[in-house]
Amino acid sequence: MSTNPFYITTPIYYVNDRPHIGHAYTTILADVLARYHRLLDHPTYFLTGTDEHGQKVQQAADKAGMTPQQQADQTVVRFQELWDKLDITHDDFIRTTETRHVKVVQDILSDLYARDEIYRAEYDGWYDVSSETFVTEREAEEAGGESNPNLTRIKEANYFFRMSRYQEWLIQYIEANPSFIQPDFRRNETLGFLRKPLMDLCISRPKTRLSWGIELPFDDQFVTYVWFDALVNYISAVGYLRDEAKFNQWWPASIHLIGKDILTTHTVYWPTMLKAMGVAQPQTVFAHGWWLSGASKMSKSVGNVVNPMEMIDRYGVDAFRYFLIAEMTLGQDASFSEEAFVRRFNADLANDLGNLLSRVAKMIRKNTDGVIPAVDGDPLTGEEEASVWASVQEAVQAIHQSVDTLRLDTGLASVLAAVRATNRYLELKQPWTLAKQEDRAPLHTVLYTAAEALRVISALLFPVMPERMTALREALGVDQVEPHMQRLAQFGVLQAGAPVADPGVLFPRIKPLVSSIEQELPMSEPTPQPSTPAPAVPPVVVPGVIDYEYFAQVQLRTARVVAAERIEGTNKLLKVDVRIGDERRQLVAGIALYYTPEELLDKTVVVVTNLKPATIRGIKSEGMLLAASKGESLRLITVDGNLSTGAVVK
Numbered sequence: 001m002s003t004n005p006f007y008i009t010t011p012i013y014y015v016n017d018r019p020h021i022g023h024a025y026t027t028i029l030a031d032v033l034a035r036y037h038r039l040l041d042h043p044t045y046f047l048t049g050t051d052e053h054g055q056k057v058q059q060a061a062d063k064a065g066m067t068p069q070q071q072a073d074q075t076v077v078r079f080q081e082l083w084d085k086l087d088i089t090h091d092d093f094i095r096t097t098e099t100r101h102v103k104v105v106q107d108i109l110s111d112l113y114a115r116d117e118i119y120r121a122e123y124d125g126w127y128d129v130s131s132e133t134f135v136t137e138r139e140a141e142e143a144g145g146e147s148n149p150n151l152t153r154i155k156e157a158n159y160f161f162r163m164s165r166y167q168e169w170l171i172q173y174i175e176a177n178p179s180f181i182q183p184d185f186r187r188n189e190t191l192g193f194l195r196k197p198l199m200d201l202c203i204s205r206p207k208t209r210l211s212w213g214i215e216l217p218f219d220d221q222f223v224t225y226v227w228f229d230a231l232v233n234y235i236s237a238v239g240y241l242r243d244e245a246k247f248n249q250w251w252p253a254s255i256h257l258i259g260k261d262i263l264t265t266h267t268v269y270w271p272t273m274l275k276a277m278g279v280a281q282p283q284t285v286f287a288h289g290w291w292l293s294g295a296s297k298m299s300k301s302v303g304n305v306v307n308p309m310e311m312i313d314r315y316g317v318d319a320f321r322y323f324l325i326a327e328m329t330l331g332q333d334a335s336f337s338e339e340a341f342v343r344r345f346n347a348d349l350a351n352d353l354g355n356l357l358s359r360v361a362k363m364i365r366k367n368t369d370g371v372i373p374a375v376d377g378d379p380l381t382g383e384e385e386a387s388v389w390a391s392v393q394e395a396v397q398a399i400h401q402s403v404d405t406l407r408l409d410t411g412l413a414s415v416l417a418a419v420r421a422t423n424r425y426l427e428l429k430q431p432w433t434l435a436k437q438e439d440r441a442p443l444h445t446v447l448y449t450a451a452e453a454l455r456v457i458s459a460l461l462f463p464v465m466p467e468r469m470t471a472l473r474e475a476l477g478v479d480q481v482e483p484h485m486q487r488l489a490q491f492g493v494l495q496a497g498a499p500v501a502d503p504g505v506l507f508p509r510i511k512p513l514v515s516s517i518e519q520e521l522p523m524s525e526p527t528p529q530p531s532t533p534a535p536a537v538p539p540v541v542v543p544g545v546i547d548y549e550y551f552a553q554v555q556l557r558t559a560r561v562v563a564a565e566r567i568e569g570t571n572k573l574l575k576v577d578v579r580i581g582d583e584r585r586q587l588v589a590g591i592a593l594y595y596t597p598e599e600l601l602d603k604t605v606v607v608v609t610n611l612k613p614a615t616i617r618g619i620k621s622e623g624m625l626l627a628a629s630k631g632e633s634l635r636l637i638t639v640d641g642n643l644s645t646g647a648v649v650k
């Protein structure tokens with residue numbers, strides 16, 4: 001048994017609003033990783049919680065006409081209920097308003113103050129009201145100075161943490177420990193940030209401006225800055241300064257899972273704070289990307305935020321967990337759309353996995369008295385059996401590896417490959433024909449081999465879909481305790497004679513969603529006129545006046561052209577690569593008669609981002625450029641002045 005402890009954390013979530021898909025994703029991911037580590041027999045500790053102090057919570061409370069504590073008490077329940085519903089198996093849930101946390105933050109502050117790591121000074125400079133942070137002269141200038149309504153000059157006494165003194169140390173630490181910040185491009189981002197001089201960190205807020213926070217133990221006129229409070233949760237929850245044995249058991253954390261939006265706080269503030277405290281660094285800070293709604297950022301004002309509760313109610317907890325984990329390449333942004341969800345559900349779960357289980361269970365129930373059949377000799381001497389088992393073992397390896405590298409999407413793809421290999425095996429061996437034979441041995445071998453494959457597959461998928469995989473395993477008569485990885489390598493664990501139950505339909509097929517507007521291909525080459533009358537297609541009726549809702553369905557974003565080339569065999573089409581915010585996309589546009597590829601480079605254009613992708617001349621096109629045309633002329637729509645790419649056009 002390995003004693004490698006695994007301590008994983010999620011960010012603690014602000015209680016200013018109800019949980020959304022981003023919160024659900026990080027927490028599900030942490031849960032899946034925790035469950036895999038338990039499967040590997042690693043002592044595992046999984047922490048999540050809520051960040052209850054600070055301006056955001058105070059503002060939400062003011063708006064709702066409540067005290068901040070009431071706001072926190074009310075919202076925390078929504079998170080806890082969602083985690084319950086999502087089968088999250090956290091070991092602890094910390095709230096930053098709990099005494100066990102507040103006292104530790106204050107002890108840390110006292111200690112740092114006593115050791116001159118924190119000092120008092122007069123601050124005279126710029127302050128950004130929207131992010132509640134102090135900004136340098138240069139940053140203020142870049143953000144428009146006086147003309148920016150969020151920027152204001154303030155002069156007040158505050159307390160500062162001597163962060164700047166750790167700049168050199170931090171750079172060296174990050175360089176010497178490549179796994180400290182992951183993925184690599186995030187490490188480079190932090191190192192880039194550290195090329196500029198690091199300022200000392202203002203860690204207080206005068207109560208006159210913000211009272212909702214932990215009071216500084218050495219000055220009751222101030223509360224501590226919310227990040228100096230929040231980050232400490234990772235150690236206060238596991239007994240820092242209170243329970244040495246517990247703390248030594250779990251700290252340093254194996255992984256702090258975070259979203260890319262909170263990279264600096266976790267890879268600059270937190271390491272320097274720990275260094276000043278004399279506490280070891282976490283092993284890895286892993287920043288994942290964002291879930292986008294189609295291609296757009298989810299935002300409350302746009303109204304495209306995916307509500308996890310709705311998804312669960314519609315499609316079930318396990319399907320939601322599976323989609324999020326299988327769809328996102330960790331580190332990068334991913335796009336959420338219900339259509340993609342349904343497509344993947346039907347392909348992977350309803351078809352491939354669902355079919356496999358229902359075939360195996362049905363055949364066993366019908367042909368071998370409803371019990372696992374006995375086999376003579378070693379089935380793996382058969383070529384096809386060995387090959388199925390090899391693909392199952394490959395999946396075991398891939399999952400192992402993907403848990404270490406956090407590439408769960410590839411691990412899951414490999415498990416699905418094993419599912420498909422087993423389905424192919426059944427098609428090849430045709431047990432339904434073998435069942436008509438006198439000699440039962442070939443039938444038994446096939447059913448036993450397929451059932452063994454399912455046993456392992458269900459164990460590999462268990463951390464992602466605990467409820468459905470428990471049902472599957474129950475039907476196969478396998479124990480419900482979390483199976484140990486070691487057993488997954490062995491063939492022959494299922495006992496002959498064990499009853500197999502009817503599993504029912506684990507993943508009922510969902511009717512595919514079709515987008516309501518059939519996509520036309522504007523600006524592409526005209527389709528040749530058919531010589532015979534075209535089949536009757538109902539005409540698309542375009543009303544003279546439309547509701548705003550219709551217009552709002554079309555998502556328009558600004559994009560920068562980063563590459564363009566002609567498409568062979570046509571003089572009208574160009575393949576255009578654009579960057580929309582963080583994302584790169586490829587489009588096919590019928591503008592070659594009006595623009596050369598070179599002319600397009602670096603142009604800011606407007607793209608329809610939520611069109612169903614189309615393949616034109618074998619080239620995938622993910623969106624459409626907007627242009628105005630009259631007579632023989634055509635000009636692309638662009639924006640007036642400088643605006644970063646990815647801006648919403650409305």
Ligand code: MSP
Nearest residue numbers: 011012013014022023026051230231258259290291
């Ligand atoms: N309270 C701070 C974190 C303190 S940790 C010591 C905070 N809270 S938050 O409620 O805003 O949640 C932030 C986290 O939610 C992000 O880091 C990310 O994990 C997740 N996400 C929020 N929106 C997201 C998406 N659209 N997509 C994926 N995750 C994103 O910041």
